[in-house]
Amino acid sequence: MTIDHGVEPAEALRTRIAEVLARARARTAGLTDCVDEADLVAQHSRIMSPLVWDLAHIGNQEELWLVRDVGGREPVRSDIDDLYDAFKHARSNRPALPLLSPAEARGYAGSVRDKVWDVLDRSSLGGRNLERDGFAFGMIAQHEQQHDETMLATHQLRTGAAVLEAPAPPPGAPVPLEVIVPGGEFVMGTSTEPWALDNERPAHRVSVHAFAIDAAPITNEQYLAFIADDGYHRSELWSEAGWAHRVAEGLTAPQFWEHDTDGNWWRRVFGSMRPLAPRQPVVHVCWFEAEAFARWAGKRLPTEAEWEKAARFDPATGRSLRYPWGDDDPTPARANLGQRHLEPAEVGAYRQGVSPTGVHQLIGDVWEWTSSGFDPYPGFAPFPYREYSEVFFGGDYRVLRGGSFGTDEVACRGTFRNWDHPIRRQIFAGFRLARDLTPGETDGPR
Template identity: 70%
Template sequence: MTTVPEPLSEAENPVRSLDADALRTHAAAALTRSRARSEVLTGAVDDEELSKQHSPLMSPLVWDLAHIGSQEELWLVRDVGGREPVRPEIDELYDAFKHARADRPGLPLLSPAEARAYVGQVRRKAFDVLDTVPLRGRRLTEAGFAFGMITQHEQQHDETMLATHQLRTGEAVLHAPDPPARRTGPLPAEVVVPGGSFLMGTSAEPWALDNERPAHPVHVGTFAIDTFPVTNAEFAAFADSGGYRQERWWTAEGWAHVQRHGLIAPRFWRREGGRWWRRRFGIDEPVPADEPVQHVCFHEAQAYARWVGKRLPTEPEWEKAARFDPATGHSRRYPWGEQEPGPEHANLGQRHLRPAVAGAYPAGASALGVHQLVGDVWEWTSSDFRPYPGFAAFPYQEYSEVFFGPGYRMLRGGSFGTDAAAVRGSFRNWDLPVRRQIFAGFRCARDVAGPDGGN
């Protein structure tokens, strides 16, 4: 039986090893980076566009901005800091569970000027709390967890706002340099991951959220997984072959969705002049062949996998391919090791406004040789969103627990719009299987025969 090593100790963990002053500096920098991004996303459009709803799937950008401030006030100013409320009368307006996204434009929301003033006032108070509150002795503040939680919350809404920008009409207002070109030579199309147990999740990562906890051993049979995410060219072959018109590739649920909505290609694609084009942040361009496909739902990913004679990986398979190091038997923090993500490792943080081509980040490969598992596109898996054994909701049930069950499918790895603070080898994302506005793609897997094969 395979022995699963213990997770990193507190001394080995890079954040837990910081002293109080360094930890405050680290948390302040993370919060500042998040706010700078929020300001770019909300400052790129005028107040009219900031207040309008660009899609019933999304909130007005100004709602996201004030919601960011509301959560920061609730947790950092009121709870951690014990300070008087700033705007208690707006709590319900910005409670994500009180009002559906489609209904939010009709609410008496803060104006853009009011929202900016509010989040600025809250941030000043939050920094004052950070300067004074002990970062030890209470679970919510241990190792700066509450500040990390709020950083991740803002970054998650920044990615949501980036998706809203993709849905808006009009000229381009966001700009960024192109990602790097391919830096690897030819590589095998897939990697075989040996069967055995590995440590999934984390108990040592100080800013990990409740659904990532606790670390626990999971046995995975031998399987093969694609070296890279499925590219646009590969997915276009499926569409061009009539994949959207052939029921045999789809589940009953997926086929009903295709028929109901008349799907013929990934969202934002159109056929023109004998080739595929796409709309990307206000720019019309030919679909790049070697980029990972994005804006596909779970059903499209599953149908493609069936078409090529494969399947989607399970969530444990995905995490083992990303984190397991066969040389040490340990699970890494990131595919490349313990080091925080840098620009050489992955396409993250809105540094670029598109996925990078396959082979662009050899320094980010996993120990097993699987590439681009972090950044570029979220990757659909075949798994439902379920709690790990020993799960405990913290600090509130609405972050994870209310979503557990068969209605949501797991996504892993992060996209080009995900910040490094909100992605790691153990980070879990989930969404409805019909969602296409998110920056999601996938890679395929298959069973491998052998003593540990099959799942």
């Protein structure tokens, strides 16, 4: 977020907060109003909540943090706090809970939002850390948009006729195969981005060796070559855990891919079957699939530090930028974000979003798996609650970077960190590859 430091910065910030909160709520309404009550209360996958749970959970988190904490107001519905506590009820069990009906959930979220507008009007947007620079409001806007992306993934999993519409993304253009990112130190993370979450902090210096990274994410066409070369049936390409998962789940292609008797590949996109677009980034692959592809290609997944250096480091100034293209906020010409489209754009579609080292589409289109586990940065401090990040550190989680076509710009920046289990495929995730340099290689595209 860029804060206006003009004559009335607090009022400019207040206007900005109102805009992002309204944008999130409009998206939530669009994702829940387009289906009937039966669809809202149904569980479309055991790894996802019913849409109506997400709707009321969004309202409950907003009530807890903005109405009760920041605003100091009386509870709207304290009797439902346990129902919508994500840590108390597994997703698979949520349909059995006495959840609010769709009408009740909409009414509840609306009542909370009405109180939030008054809290926003009265907040100084300063003082204690939770309110400074509007952090609590930004956190809640990000939370709602993250659940909107989760609900979008639920829409992809539901059966039945298509209910979502969006224009096609822009066409692509030729890009280099890979670029070389120079070695040395850069500043990773942030200590100045006002709405950055705790796992993005603090800024710290990290040194990486020079490396090559793909100029664009791996495409459907490239992934088809892996399938054609029997990649799903060659155990030597897979880790032991990855092979066990592939066999147990019977994986033979990315999720939602199908092929007909003539050998043509199709992909289900929010209820519609579409021919596979060869130059779009592959999506709905798990970390194990990305790892196997990388081994097949003779490369590897980038580390999280390598990904962030490719996305933020400007060799000409030595600075770490907010985004690949600079410090300005995203625009439709720079990145495929915000559910503006319902699929990734072809590689090379966003010339205005290229990083200083020549890497394309690092923001938007598909979340990108990295090789790194989810761990705290040096000097990490949980804020404002341990359950956002700290309880997830360690384990088998793998970090994803960059956002997808379903990620809103308020929840996506060069430092933003996402994480998930290596088996997850319902998320809008793809990947790009990296490799170590051979002796004598120099900077420049290839």
